[in-house]
Amino acid sequence: MGRVYNFSAGPAMMPLPVLKEIQEELLDYKGSGMSVMEMSHRSKVYQTIIDEAEADLRDLMGIPDNYKVLFIQGGATLQFSMIPMNLCKNGVFDYIVTGAWSKKAMTEAKKFGKVNVIASSEDKNYSYIPDCSDLPVDDDADYVYICENETIHGTTFQKLPNTKGKILVSDQSSMFLSKPCNVSDYGIIYGGVQKNVGPAGLSIVIIREDLIREDLKPDVPVYLRYSTHASNGSMYNTPNCWAIYVCGKVFKYLKSLGGLEKMNEINKKKAAILYDFLDNSKYFKGTVEKEFRSLMNVPFVTESAEKDAEVVAATKAAGFDNLKGHKSVGGLRASIYNAMPIEGVEALVDFLKKYEEEHR
Numbered sequence: 001m002g003r004v005y006n007f008s009a010g011p012a013m014m015p016l017p018v019l020k021e022i023q024e025e026l027l028d029y030k031g032s033g034m035s036v037m038e039m040s041h042r043s044k045v046y047q048t049i050i051d052e053a054e055a056d057l058r059d060l061m062g063i064p065d066n067y068k069v070l071f072i073q074g075g076a077t078l079q080f081s082m083i084p085m086n087l088c089k090n091g092v093f094d095y096i097v098t099g100a101w102s103k104k105a106m107t108e109a110k111k112f113g114k115v116n117v118i119a120s121s122e123d124k125n126y127s128y129i130p131d132c133s134d135l136p137v138d139d140d141a142d143y144v145y146i147c148e149n150e151t152i153h154g155t156t157f158q159k160l161p162n163t164k165g166k167i168l169v170s171d172q173s174s175m176f177l178s179k180p181c182n183v184s185d186y187g188i189i190y191g192g193v194q195k196n197v198g199p200a201g202l203s204i205v206i207i208r209e210d211l212i213r214e215d216l217k218p219d220v221p222v223y224l225r226y227s228t229h230a231s232n233g234s235m236y237n238t239p240n241c242w243a244i245y246v247c248g249k250v251f252k253y254l255k256s257l258g259g260l261e262k263m264n265e266i267n268k269k270k271a272a273i274l275y276d277f278l279d280n281s282k283y284f285k286g287t288v289e290k291e292f293r294s295l296m297n298v299p300f301v302t303e304s305a306e307k308d309a310e311v312v313a314a315t316k317a318a319g320f321d322n323l324k325g326h327k328s329v330g331g332l333r334a335s336i337y338n339a340m341p342i343e344g345v346e347a348l349v350d351f352l353k354k355y356e357e358e359h360r
C-alpha cells in the first residue's frame with residue numbers, strides 16, 4: 001500500500017521531502033557513523049543540530065532577541081501546569097475558554113491559584129470565538145490565556161484579545177507555523193509539535209525573558225521551571241533529540257518554500273477548497289460560524305451520526321484516513337496542516353462530491 005492522505009488531528013502528516021531526507025540520514029548522519037537516535041546530546045554534532053533548529057525557527061517566526069526558545073518534553077499538556085506554576089505572582093489567572101483544550105488548561109490552572117473564566121463559547125458547543133475586545137480582565141491577573149486554534153472544535157482567533165496590558169499566553173499547538181505571527185504580542189507562545197511540525201513528545205515554548213523567574217516557590221520541581229530549561233539550553237537532561245532534529249528539518253523545509261507568508265497563502269487556498277464545498281453542499285455542513293473557522297481543523301457533519309459513520313468508512317476505504325470527528329463534536333474532521341498537499345484536499349472534495357451525488 002502506498003501513502004494515504006492522512007487527515008489526522010495529530011500526530012499528523014509530515015512533508016514527504018523531509019521524511020526522505022531523514023531516511024537518507026538514518027544510518028549515518030553526515031559522516032558521524034551513527035544515527036541521530038544513537039548520538040550523545042552532549043556531542044558537537046548534536047549541538048549543531050539543536051542550534052540550527054533554534055536559529056531557523058527564530059528566522060522563520062522573526063522571534064525577537066528578548067525571547068527564549070525552549071524545547072521541553074511532556075507535550076503541550078505539561079504546559080497547562082508549567083504556565084501557572086511559573087507565572088504565578090498574584091495567583092490570579094484569566095482564561096478565555098473556546099473549546100476542549102482551553103478548558104483542560106483552565107481546569108489544571110485551578111490547582112495553582114484563582115481562575116477567572118473571562119469569556120467562553122461553551123453555550124454553543126464552542127462553535128465561535130467570543131468578542132474579546134473589552135473583557136473583565138482582573139487587575140491582579142498574572143496572565144490572560146487563550147488556545148488560539150481549537151483543534152477539536154475547529155475555531156480560530158482572527159484577532160487577539162485585548163488583555164488590557166496583561167501578559168498574553170497562547171497555545172498554538174494546532175496552528176504553529178501555519179501563518180506569520182507577531183511574537184512580541186505575546187508573553188508565551190507554545191505548542192506540542194505533533195500537529196503541524198514534527199513527531200510527538202516535544203513542546204516548543206517561546207517565552208519573553210523577563211517571565212523566566214528564579215524566585216519561584218521552593219516546591220516547584222526543578223524540571224518544571226522555565227529557568228532550568230533556559231539556563232541549560234534546553235539540555236538540563238537528555239532532550240527529545242530525535243524530535244528536535246526532525247523539527248529542524250521541517251523549519252528548513254518551510255524556509256525553502258518561502259516562509260510563513262507563503263504557508264498562510266497555501267493554507268488559505270487549501271481551506272477554501274473544503275469550506276466552499278461544505279457551503280454549497282446539501283449533504284454536509286460545517287459546524288463552526290464562518291468568521292471563526294480554522295484553516296487547520298475542519299469539522300463537519302451530515303444530518304445523522306449513522307450517516308457520518310458511513311461516510312467515515314467510505315473515505316477510509318478510498319485512501320483518506322482519520323476523518324472521524326472527535327467524540328465531543330461528532331461527525332467528521334479534516335485536519336489539513338502545513339504538510340497536507342493541496343492535491344489531498346482536492347481529492348477529498350472530489351470524493352465527497354461524488355458521495356453526495358450517489359447518496360442524495
Ligand SMILES: *Cc1c(COP(=O)(O)O)cnc(C)c1O
Nearest residue numbers: 075076077101151171173174192
Ligand atoms: C493536541 C493538543 C494539545 C495536547 O497536546 P499533547 O502534546 O498531546 O499534550 C494541547 N493543545 C492543543 C491545542 C492541541 O491541539
